[in-house]
Amino acid sequence: MAYWLMKSEPDELSIKDLAKLGEARWDGVRNYQARNFIRAMAVDDAFFFYHSSCPEPGIAGIARITAAAYPDPTALDPQSHYFDAKASTEKNPWSAVDVAHVETFSKVLGLGYLKQQSVLAELPLVQKGSRLSVMPVTAEQWAAVLALR
């Protein structure tokens, strides 16, 4: 089992939204590096749910993968914000996974706080200029963040 971190704008999907829904499709990833990580995910992999572009950026909880990567339908939907005119049913370069809520942290672990943790120094999230929205997390990093809850 592998560990990951994925960013979501809480205006679009927050950890509370996911808790209410139980399960959701994680779509709209439009970056090849992030997509490759999406494709490497397996059912029951866990990930940190990160809130980005919001008043309190940080890790808000945990979710898990319930369906491995499949073609992202939003790329084919002209009504979607994530529509990609170059994508087709036969050739859709984008992938989505299904996810389920596991845990909402009692407090958001803020980005500034995470940056203070030396054990997380290698995590792209805390590195200057990194905009990667899906990234792998090592077992050591995973355990370290759990201990901060």
Add this chain to the structure above:
DNA sequence: GCCAACGTTGGC
């Protein structure tokens, strides 16, 4: 709203 940093596009 600002802006640094990155990714993508497209001319050559």
Add this chain to the structure above:
DNA sequence: GCCAACGTTGGC
């Protein structure tokens, strides 16, 4: 293949 211009991300 290079690289300038542009668009996007995301913290502040």
